């Protein structure tokens with residue numbers, strides 16, 4: 001193998017899918033794959049690339065690429081699940097173009113099978129389509145919505161990395177060290193230094209660092225949630241016992257007069 005310096009070994013092309021799926025146990029409830037999805041999708045939305053860290057108040061959800069209700073495939077299988085921000089998921093809804101349209105390329109981009117820069121290009125803070133898949137995805141999900149233009153502006157200020165502005169955190173593992181955002185650069189450099197032994201290991205450490213950067217601890221599973229929920233229910237039940245009466249506003253039921 002040819003010896004390369006640190007920088008050039010990190011330079012990679014952006015050709016090929018960015019998301020590599022983990023091996024998972026098949027047949028679980030789709031919501032049980034949440035943590036694997038978060039990891040595999042770099043804690044980022046499959047469609048708009050916003051990271052948990054950047055998303056602040058926006059919730060993250062599990063999207064069914066082929067929508068629920070479709071009977072032709074197992075929609076809850078891991079391969080059909082995407083990690084997506086609530087905004088993209090809501091806009092995507094149950095859209096599913098007919099076969100003829102899909103054959104012509106009018107379908108949603110998917111980062112586990114498609115290469116991002118084959119379908120999208122950037123012009124400033126806007127994304128443009130390169131293919132029909134890019135076009136359909138931009139139009140359906142409004143990928144030039146204000147919040148995303150602002151996000152790209154924010155990224156532009158962090159790093160002059162064209163790919164990062166468009167492709168998000170995924171792109172950072174494909175670019176030169178000097179183009180990483182300043183606040184993660186040291187971490188990434190340390191990661192590279194401490195993993196000189198093998199190129200693969202080095203790559204893994206970079207990925208770990210980037211994942212740590214993208215991830216919001218607020219969205220991690222709370223191991224005590226169940227215990228606390230039980231306690232809270234008990235406390236509330238005691239309150240209810242002390243003060244009997246309606247503790248909730250009745251929902252406007254269908255049978256209400």
Ligand SMILES: [Zn+2]
Pocket residue numbers: 045046047048049050084085086087088089
């Ligand atoms: Zn999104």
